[in-house]
Amino acid sequence: MFGGTLGIVSQGLEILRKSIDIRNRNILNANNPDYAQEDPVIKTAIPYGISLETIERVKSLHYVQQRNAQLSLVSSLDERIKNNTRVEDLFQEFTQGLGGIEYINTFFTSYQNLMKDPTNEGARANLVQSANSLVGYLKDRKRNLDTISQSIDYSMRQYVDKVNSITKKLAKLNQEILITYAQTYARGQDYKNIFDERDRLLRELSEYINIRVQEDDVGRVKVETSKGFVLVEDKFSWELAYDGANKSILWKSKDGSQADISGEISGGRLKGGLDAIADLQDYQNRLDQLAKKLISELKLPAKTGITEYYWTLNYANPTDPLGISGTITLNGSSSVIINYTSTDTLTDLANAINSAGVGFSAVVVANPDGTYTLQITSSSPSYTITDSNGMVGGRVFEGTGIADIKVAGNISTQLSNLDYSKADEFNQFSRLWWDNSKNIYQGLTNAIAGNLNSYKKQYDIENAVLNSLNAKLQEMQGVSIDKEFMEVFQLQKSYQALAKVVSAIDELIQTTLNMI
Structure with a gap:
């Protein structure tokens, strides 16, 4: 007994x-x-x-998943803010009140000073100096943006490695859960403290990528992206990879194939990095647009001394009417005057110059900014060309965009052969060119400041929601x-x-x- x-x-x-x-x-x-x-x-x-x-x-899996989804959103915004802040730090407008606008204003001021006194040697030298300074500033910003882009690429690879590491741990933990469940089944099932490590890994994974989690009766988890790409199932895990060349996230299938899931990622630092890459590409495009505009528009009045001239006005299509009437005088092997009317097109003008047969040829060319203009080539630098409206000149900048913009190699020759009689006309043109350049650059700086301000406001709102969810979870399971x-x-x-x-x-x- x-x-x-x-x-x-x-x-x-x-x-x-x-x-x-x-x-x-x-x-x-x-x-x-x-x-x-x-x-x-x-x-x-x-x-x-x-x-x-x-x-x-x-434990409430519903609240945990809701918290993790919110964490993914907040982490995405944090990553985007971090990289946009680095961009903002590059531009002195936001720290010292000076920057690209100063370089643009200095250049156009020197241009207009030269047009007011085209014989002034000091004004000529100042134009070249300010043009080189402007190019130098733009190229410096491009190099800085490229450096940030490389840094983002490095971070994205680190984040992908972290995701792969966590998913492997979760797959291993799934095995441990099954084993310990069997071992403790008859002894009160005291194995659920393992779930704390599982939940910690799920929370950490959510910081890098948005996930969807399913839990079986034992406690093992199946983890997918919110769009259904499996990351963990049973004892298996799937890897991600970062394609730096295409700025994309790849999902690796077990059969060796890969799928681009960049558009399927909606949260986490991977999403924030992808968004920051898109922001950066927009800023680089705007900087490139400014360079292309300078190359396409800026010209100096010239009638001799060079062999390559450009029509001053640019058009969206080569078939657009010129909109003005006037005459072009070609002094080559002989002299000829070509009349044009407002209804003529660049193509009409090119055909007329080519038909003159006095040592000049013309072709409609696409400018770097996507517009069209007329390129007139002289077979001898001693030949002269004069337009009654001042519509012919030499380019101040050359290249195809921000990657290779530079001051024209023949700038000294152009300055030595300025057409003084057309200085007033070109001074008028420069006002529009100045406005166009400033507007593009201000659009760039406004985008940087506006984006960052918007992301910070959104972060504050979403982070408050995250804190509320964390408090709710702590109240429920704490x-x-x-x-x-x-x-x-x-x-x-x-x-x-x-x-x-x-x-x-x-x-x-x-x-x-x-x-x-």
């Missing part, structure tokens, strides 16, 4: 000791944000004593130390009471044995 009773009491002591251990574990993890409170469920089974039926883990101490106190009292029963049984056994 005593043996059966002692066995029941001993079992009870073991269950109470285990329950106390679980409560102590709760207390020790009270400050762990990924820890979910565990409650031992003790069941009375008359006449067999008590049993540890299971261990409940207080540990109340006061409650846990009370539970431990009650368990210890029960443990002590049972221990006294063991002591009493021991005394009864000894007394009985002594009576024999």
Whole structure:
């Protein structure tokens, strides 16, 4: 009789000791944000004593997934802000109130000063200096933006490596969960503390990429991107890769094929990096647009000394009417005057010059900025060309865009052969060119400042939501130390009471044995 009773009491002591251990574990993890409170469920089974039926883990997968989705959004914004802040730091407009606009204004001021006094040697030298300074500034900004682009590429590779590392750990953890579940099935299933590590990894993964999680009855997880690309299933994990050449994220299938999932990623630092790349590309395009505009528009009045001239006005299409009437005088192997009207086109004018046969040829060319103009080539630098409206000149800048813009190689020759009679006309042209250049550059700086301000405001809003969700989760699954101490106190009292029963049984056994 005593043996059966002692066995029941001993079992009870073991269950109470285990329950106390679980409560102590709760207390020790009270400050762990990924820890979910565990409650031992003790069941009375008359006449067999008590049993540890299971261990409940207080957790809401719905709120956890909602929190992780919000974390992905906040992390995406944080990454975008970080890289846009680096861009803003490049432009002195935001720190010292000076920058590209100063270089543009200085150049056009020197241009207009020269047109007011085209014989002034100092004004000529100043034009060349300011043109070189403007080109230097634009190229410096391009190099700076390229450096940021390379830095983003490096970060994206690091983030992808981190994702791959986490998914491998989750796949391994899925195996551990299954094994420990089987090992503890008959002993209250005390294995769910492994879920804390699992949840920590899921939260960390959400910081890098948006995920969707499914949990089976055992606690293993299937992890996918929000668009359905599997990252973890059972004991297997799938890898991502970053394609720096195409600025894209690739998902690697088990059969060796790859899929571009860049458009499917909607959160995390990978999304923030992709968005920052798009922002950076926009800024680089705007800078390139400015360079192309300078190359396409800026000209100096010239009638001799060079062999390559350009029509001053640019048109969206080569078939657009010129909109003005006038004459072009070609002094080559002989002299010829070509009349043009407002309804004529660049093509008409090119045909007329080519038909003159006096040592000049013309062709309609596409400018770097996408417009069209007329290129007139002289077979001898001693030949002269004069337009009644001042519509012919030499380019101040050459190249195809920001990558190769430079001051024209023949700028010194042009300055030595200025057509003084057309200086006023070109001074008028320069006002429009100046406005166009300033507008493009101000559009660039406005985009940088506007984007950053918008992202910061959105971050503040979404981060407040994240903090609210974290607080809600902590309220639901967090540990109340006061409650846990009370539970431990009650368990210890029960443990002590049972221990006294063991002591009493021991005394009864000894007394009985002594009576024999």
